[in-house]
Amino acid sequence: EVQVLESGGGLVQPGGSLRLSCVASGFTFNNFAMSWVRQAPGKGLEWVSAISASTGSTYYADSVKGRFTLSRDNSKNTLYLEMNSLRAEDTAVYYCAKVPSSSWNMYYMDVWGKGTTVTVSS
Amino acid sequence: DIQMTQSPSTLSASVGDRVTITCRASQSISRWLAWYQQKPGKAPKLLIYEASSLENGVPSRFSGSGSATEFTLTISSLQPDDFATYYCQQYNSYSPWTFGQGTKVEIK
Numbered sequence: 001e002v003q004v005l006e007s008g009g010g011l012v013q014p015g016g017s018l019r020l021s022c023v024a025s026g027f028t029f030n031n032f033a034m035s036w037v038r039q040a041p042g043k044g045l046e047w048v049s050a051i052s053a054s055t056g057s058t059y060y061a062d063s064v065k066g067r068f069t070l071s072r073d074n075s076k077n078t079l080y081l082e083m084n085s086l087r088a089e090d091t092a093v094y095y096c097a098k099v100p101s102s103s104w105n106m107y108y109m110d111v112w113g114k115g116t117t118v119t120v121s122s
Numbered sequence: 123d124i125q126m127t128q129s130p131s132t133l134s135a136s137v138g139d140r141v142t143i144t145c146r147a148s149q150s151i152s153r154w155l156a157w158y159q160q161k162p163g164k165a166p167k168l169l170i171y172e173a174s175s176l177e178n179g180v181p182s183r184f185s186g187s188g189s190a191t192e193f194t195l196t197i198s199s200l201q202p203d204d205f206a207t208y209y210c211q212q213y214n215s216y217s218p219w220t221f222g223q224g225t226k227v228e229i230k
Binding site for chain 2: 035095
């Protein structure tokens, strides 16, 4: 079964850091681009970042650019989202999602994880 | 960034009803549009991609249409399992992916 599973969420103080992980299974991870999407409590979906399969080129929403870093370890079938300088407005459920192509450009997300919750509060 | 606007924000309907949700883009996105279904506390689920292509395993009562700036998601006969929130998402070339604000389909 094709699936992705997020971990690493938790409670962090404003200005703090957190690293989210997403482990993929059931597909050849290094053939597909990956993405993160978040959802603040009671709000809609917001795309955060995407990474291509092989070159590892990354793309970020303006709201997280310069604070978040997306990377992948194809040998471990794992995606990482390093989040620094966290703000209250980063509080959300963070979803890892697979893109059905090696490039994120001009593609959607076909497989989503269950999400991991990040709470930024003092 | 390309803005996506869905209407209505909330829709009350009965089992068996035909339901239509509209999504408008602030500029042409050709047919680079996806639709997702989300139930409370669950992850979004892909229903439609490239405006009208049905994802594998999605019931045929779901259909999508449109191009350029106006798109629709239609549920031909609403079933109890379809009460959820629906989001459109554009994935135009090298533009930040953006979602509509969502349409909640409620029981009438």
